[in-house]
Amino acid sequence: MTQILTLEKRTALTGIGFVTPTVLIIALILIYPxxxxxxxSFGQSSIDGxxxxxxxxxxxxxxxxxxxxxxxxxxxxxxxxxxxxxxxxMFGIGLALLMNETFKFKGWARLAVLFPWALPTALNTLIxxxxxxxxxxxxxxxxxxxxxxxxxxxxxxxxxxAMVAMVVVAVWKTSSFMALIILAGxxxxxxDLFEAGRIDGMNRWTEFTQITxxxxxxxxxxxxxxxxxxxxxxxxxxxxLTDGGPAAATESLSLYAYKVIFDFLDFNFGAAIVVVQFxxxxxxxxxxxxxxxxxx
Amino acid sequence: MNNSKLYAVGLAAVMAFGAPITALxxxxxxxxxxxxxxxxxxxxxxxxxAANPGAxxxxxxxxxxxxxxxxxxxxxxxxxxxxxxxxxxxxxWAGEFAQRGWxxxxxxxxxxxxxxxxxxxxxxxxxxxxxxxxxxxYLDGTHLFYRTxxxxxxxxxxxKTWEDVIMASKTVMxxxxxxxxxxxxxxxxxxxxxxxxxxxxxxxxxASFFDADGNVxxxxxxxxxxxxxxxxxxxxxKIAPDxxxxxxxxxxxxLFQQGRSVFLMVQDFVHAPLSAADSPVAGKFDFTRNxxxxxxxxxxxxxxxxxxxxxxxxxxxxxxxxxxVAHFTSFENQLSAALDENRAPGRTDVYKAPEMETAxxxxxxxxxxxxxxxxxxxxxxxxxxxxxxxxxxxxxxxxNQKKTVEKALNDAAAAVxxxxxQ
Amino acid sequence: xxxxxxxxxxxxxLLTVVISFFPIIWLxxxxxxxxxxxxxxxxxxWPDPFTFENYISIFNNSPELLRYILNSFIVGVGCTAITxxxxxxxAYALSRLRLRFAGVLMVGILAVSMxxxxxxxxxxxxxxxxxxxxxxYTGLILAHAGLFLPFSVWMLxxxxxxxxxxxxxxxxxxxxxxxxxxxxxxxxxxxxxxxATGLIVFIFSWNEFPLALVLMTQNAMRTAPVxxxxxxxxxxxxxxxxxxxxxxxxxxVLIITAIFQKQIVGGLTAGAGK
Numbered sequence: 002m003t004q005i006l007t008l009e010k011r012t013a014l015t016g017i018g019f020v021t022p023t024v025l026i027i028a029l030i031l032i033y034p035x036x037x038x039x040x041x042s043f044g045q046s047s048i049d050g051x052x053x054x055x056x057x058x059x060x061x062x063x064x065x066x067x068x069x070x071x072x073x074x075x076x077x078x079x080x081x082x083x084x085x086x087x088x089x090x091m092f093g094i095g096l097a098l099l100m101n102e103t104f105k106f107k108g109w110a111r112l113a114v115l116f117p118w119a120l121p122t123a124l125n126t127l128i129x130x131x132x133x134x135x136x137x138x139x140x141x142x143x144x145x146x147x148x149x150x151x152x153x154x155x156x157x158x159x160x161x162x163a164m165v166a167m168v169v170v171a172v173w174k175t176s177s178f179m180a181l182i183i184l185a186g187x188x189x190x191x192x193d194l195f196e197a198g199r200i201d202g203m204n205r206w207t208e209f210t211q212i213t214x215x216x217x218x219x220x221x222x223x224x225x226x227x228x229x230x231x232x233x234x235x236x237x238x239x240x241x242l243t244d245g246g247p248a249a250a251t252e253s254l255s256l257y258a259y260k261v262i263f264d265f266l267d268f269n270f271g272a273a274i275v276v277v278q279f280x281x282x283x284x285x286x287x288x289x290x291x292x293x294x295x296x297x
Numbered sequence: 298m299n300n301s302k303l304y305a306v307g308l309a310a311v312m313a314f315g316a317p318i319t320a321l322x323x324x325x326x327x328x329x330x331x332x333x334x335x336x337x338x339x340x341x342x343x344x345x346x347a348a349n350p351g352a353x354x355x356x357x358x359x360x361x362x363x364x365x366x367x368x369x370x371x372x373x374x375x376x377x378x379x380x381x382x383x384x385x386x387x388x389x390w391a392g393e394f395a396q397r398g399w400x401x402x403x404x405x406x407x408x409x410x411x412x413x414x415x416x417x418x419x420x421x422x423x424x425x426x427x428x429x430x431x432x433x434x435y436l437d438g439t440h441l442f443y444r445t446x447x448x449x450x451x452x453x454x455x456x457k458t459w460e461d462v463i464m465a466s467k468t469v470m471x472x473x474x475x476x477x478x479x480x481x482x483x484x485x486x487x488x489x490x491x492x493x494x495x496x497x498x499x500x501x502x503x504a505s506f507f508d509a510d511g512n513v514x515x516x517x518x519x520x521x522x523x524x525x526x527x528x529x530x531x532x533x534x535k536i537a538p539d540x541x542x543x544x545x546x547x548x549x550x551x552l553f554q555q556g557r558s559v560f561l562m563v564q565d566f567v568h569a570p571l572s573a574a575d576s577p578v579a580g581k582f583d584f585t586r587n588x589x590x591x592x593x594x595x596x597x598x599x600x601x602x603x604x605x606x607x608x609x610x611x612x613x614x615x616x617x618x619x620x621x622v623a624h625f626t627s628f629e630n631q632l633s634a635a636l637d638e639n640r641a642p643g644r645t646d647v648y649k650a651p652e653m654e655t656a657x658x659x660x661x662x663x664x665x666x667x668x669x670x671x672x673x674x675x676x677x678x679x680x681x682x683x684x685x686x687x688x689x690x691x692x693x694x695x696x697n698q699k700k701t702v703e704k705a706l707n708d709a710a711a712a713v714x715x716x717x718x719q
Numbered sequence: 720x721x722x723x724x725x726x727x728x729x730x731x732x733l734l735t736v737v738i739s740f741f742p743i744i745w746l747x748x749x750x751x752x753x754x755x756x757x758x759x760x761x762x763x764x765w766p767d768p769f770t771f772e773n774y775i776s777i778f779n780n781s782p783e784l785l786r787y788i789l790n791s792f793i794v795g796v797g798c799t800a801i802t803x804x805x806x807x808x809x810a811y812a813l814s815r816l817r818l819r820f821a822g823v824l825m826v827g828i829l830a831v832s833m834x835x836x837x838x839x840x841x842x843x844x845x846x847x848x849x850x851x852x853x854x855x856y857t858g859l860i861l862a863h864a865g866l867f868l869p870f871s872v873w874m875l876x877x878x879x880x881x882x883x884x885x886x887x888x889x890x891x892x893x894x895x896x897x898x899x900x901x902x903x904x905x906x907x908x909x910x911x912x913x914x915a916t917g918l919i920v921f922i923f924s925w926n927e928f929p930l931a932l933v934l935m936t937q938n939a940m941r942t943a944p945v946x947x948x949x950x951x952x953x954x955x956x957x958x959x960x961x962x963x964x965x966x967x968x969x970x971x972v973l974i975i976t977a978i979f980q981k982q983i984v985g986g987l988t989a990g991a992g993k
Contacts, residue, residue: 002695005795008891011897012816012817012818012897013818015812015816015897015898016812016813016818016821017925019808019809019811019812019815019816019897020808020812022805022808022825023805023806023808023809023810023828023872024803024809025866026651026801026805026865026868027831027863027865027868027869028536029861030843030861030862030864030866031831031834031839031841031864031865031866032831033836033842034839034840034841034842034843034846035834035838035839035842036368037841037842037845037846038841038842039529039836041841043844078858081871093780096735099728099731099732099735102728104728104729104732106732108980109736110732110735110736111984112853112976112977112980113735113736113739114735114739114741115738115740115976115980115983115984116740116973116976117739119922119926119941119972119973119976119983120743120926120969120972120973121925121926121928121944121968121969122926122944123928123944123945123947123970124740124944124947124948124965124968125968127947127948127965128742128743128745128746128962128965129742129960130963131746131747131749131818131958132742132745132746134540134543135538135539135540135543136538136540136552136758136760137757137758137759137762138954139745139762140748146761146762152539153538153539153540153542155539155542155543156316156539157543158539158542158543158697160697160699173738173739174741177739178987181984181987182987185987201926204975230833233835234835234837235929236835236837236929237928237929237944237948240928240948241948244487246486246487246693247487247542247693247697248693249485249690250699254724254837255835255836255837255838255929258762258837258838258840258931259837259858259929260686260819260863262840262841262844263368263933264682264686265682265683265686266371266679266682266929268845271841272841272842275835275837275838275840275841276836276838276871277836278785278835278837279834282833282834282835282969283830283833283834284965285835287830316773359938360938360949361952362949362952362953363952364950364952364953365938365949365952368936369936369937369938372853372936375848376849378797396908422837477760488952488953489953492952543826545951545953545954545955545956546953546955547954547955547956547957548955548956551758555760556756564954566954642779
């Protein structure tokens with residue numbers, strides 16, 4: 002009896018001890034800053050601590066509600082997410098199906114799929130920016146020389162095209178990530194289900210829609226969650242591709258917040274923006290987490 | 298026992314009283330970039346140390362990209378760091394940094410007659426409430442570069458007005474019939490340079506950012522007309538490439554250097570690469586002051602930029618730091634910077650020096666600076682970044698034809714007024 | 720009949736490979752062109768002349784590039800070490816010690832992993848500024864550890880969960896301390912999981928941008944993606960420098976990915992299972 006109690010106690014103490022460093026770091030880097038941002042957003046202070054903190058209540062938030070640039074950033078972020086996620090999912094599933102087959106050079110194919118993911122987003126965005134260049138870029142060169150267009154296409158200078166350009170880069174980079182997650186799910190589908198389907202006379206398409214897709218719901222949901230969280234907080238993509246341009250047409254919420262805080266040096270108003278961004282993402286993550294739990 | 302105690306007290310006393318004496322051996326830290334003027338910095342630091350034995354100056358090389366060094370400075374200044382003692386600031390930061398209490402006023406630390414020698418309109422960008430917060434180090438500005446061979450081929454005079462530029466562009470473009478050749482190219486990406494460009498155009502029509510009473514006047518009829526010309530250059534007259542809206546100064550310079558444009562309006566630093574041995578347009582170009590609009594002969598259309606030297610308000614060696622600033626901006630050192638590094642002096646008296654006859658380039662640049670227009674950074678102080686950003690956005694909206702010029706400028710005026718709390 | 724679908728399959732594979740690789744190939748080609756070649760019109764597909772001058776001059780013009788790469792390494796290794804150590808024991812505790820608060824804590828960790836990094840910026844910047852952690856390796860390593868611990872915990876927990884329950888029982892009955900159990904039993908059995916997690920966290924840290932941008936303002940301390948992204952400025956977009964620097968900066972990550980692709984893919988797919 003006494004030995005079991007001691008074991009239990011020992012276990013509990015060890016458990017607490019083992020998780021403490023992690024919890025401490027997470028609290029320091031993730032949790033406390035959010036709380037501090039919330040506090041900052043309710044007040045006015047000078048950036049070098051010269052003037053003390055002054056509580057101003059919801060001033061910054063009401064200013065935010067009337068700030069057209071904020072609504073623009075919100076819209077841009079949502080548009081970007083809504084456009085890129087379905088495409089990434091589509092390509093991701095396609096890639097996963099491809100990778101699930103057996104063929105020669107599979108190693109190369111796997112590497113090819115992994116490379117875009119492994120590159121730093123910031124740097125690969127710069128590569129794409131160069132290819133999109135209207136005067137010297139690869140895409141315009143090909144388009145002009147093949148006679149597709151007569152004048153160079155101003156990819157990054159047009160509102161709509163810039164957003165499309167951004168989505169293309171995002172899809173290029175993360176379809177592989179989606180593919181890997183879905184591949185895991187694919188590989189766990191028992192082979193005999195396909196056998197049964199084939200005996201029943203299913204063709205590839207019905208096999209896909211009746212067997213594969215339903216069983217992929219879990220991984221698809223996971224992939225959706227991770228990617229949409231990422232898309233909602235996209236920063237280095239607009240930062241390096243268009244600097245939010247042309248004239249804020251691709252300025253995501255993260256980018257706008259960054260500019261307010263570090264270009265205008267307005268920490269309090271910037272804090273309000275990040276708090277709103279955090280709330281949006283947190284709410285969505287809660288929704289997703291509950292969806293996941295119900296799935297189980 | 299007594300002896301050693303006495304000795305200790307004596308030593309302590311010497312150290313205490315000796316401290317002010319040793320304090321003259323001061324270590325200053327100076328943050329400044331190096332591109333294009335590294336030689337000047339080295340020279341001046343050496344001569345300063347020679348003239349002030351006991352003083353050492355450490356050169357902290359910072360990035361030559363303004364946005365970069367600004368973030369670096371801001372971080373240190375926010376932390377109330379005592380170094381760097383002296384640092385080089387872009388003209389548009391002077392008002393903001395002064396207002397935030399980061400700069401030490403130089404009146405009293407630098408002789409009055411030296412302050413009086415600085416370029417007045419440039420100095421005004423660093424003057425807040427009649428106190429001078431930074432000393433002009435060198436100026437730059439935008440000029441109109443043109444292809445001498447092409448103008449000659451078509452018998453065209455050097456343009457003085459925008460109407461001239463447009464007409465000349467069209468003539469050359471039609472004559473050459475080369476789809477790769479454009480008439481006019483400049484830096485119209487959404488950058489600070491766009492704001493400068495816009496000030497050139499609107500200034501050339503007699504408009505100004507603030508009117509005589511200090512009210513925001515960016516949507517005055519003259520400004521609207523000038524901005525409309527910018528839009529027309531792109532869409533109506535079609536003498537500029539679409540990509541002008543994504544161009545930084547270097548991109549525009551590259552296009553001109555490849556011989557693909559008749560006119561180029563950017564800062565003077567492009568002169569060196571354009572005249573380099575491997576430049577296709579070397580020997581085939583020249584420059585003049587920026588065009589104005591007909592009827593505004595005396596309009597100020599040269600957009601000015603440049604750098605000043607400031608003293609950190611938290612510096613522990615303010616007097617020595619100010620001496621260093623005065624040294625860099627002295628007559629002799631500004632003259633040698635002009636002759637050796639092609640730095641347009643921030644002092645008006647240097648231009649009249651006889652040696653400047655040989656520095657015809659600087660002299661010609663300087664002549665254009667006489668009709669200079671500065672950005673409203675002094676008046677807007679710490680709100681300048683927002684004001685500039687608001688202007689850049691609305692100007693871009695107009696250039697993209699997302700809004701009519703009138704609506705864009707009216708929105709800009711409203712936004713700026715809101716920022717300034719007018 | 721078999722040949723037809725296989726042909727289609729191989730075509731798709733080829734298409735995928737081409738699409739994935741062409742930007743990197745274009746990047747490498749660009750880095751071997753001289754300035755005139757980069758801005759040539761009509762465009763040069765193949766560098767002519769094919770020159771190494773960018774690579775030679777980059778060390779004169781931008782000597783800090785090697786420093787950037789070094790910084791990325793130091794931060795990456797430091798972050799990976801902390802994440803594996805702290806995350807490892809935390810994951811062990813949460814997955815195998817049957818603690819009452821395990822479920823809640825795991826969900827909590829999952830939830831905080833979704834915080835947008837930019838939301839952390841105003842506060843992290845000010846705190847690091849006040850505590851002298853800006854422009855230090857310690858600071859950024861700590862920040863990255865905070866960002867990637869949730870992932871690490873979840874990944875390692877899923878690895879540990881696959882280990883049979885019995886392996887510890889005997890040791891526990893013998894009265895062995897948990898630390899020893901972890902080090903002598905668990906660790907050796909799950910080191911593939913540690914390798915995979917470590918590799919992925921290293922890549923995450925290498926690629927991280929917002930925090931690295933804000934918490935390192937001195938040029939000498941910047942990580943590679945940030946340093947290179949800041950080459951462009953008000954005046955120019957130096958594509959020669961950028962393309963060359965980018966090639967140099969992505970080599971480490973590409974090598975790691977190429978060598979360890981099996982582990983990385985295994986790690987990502989297994990992690991997704993959870």
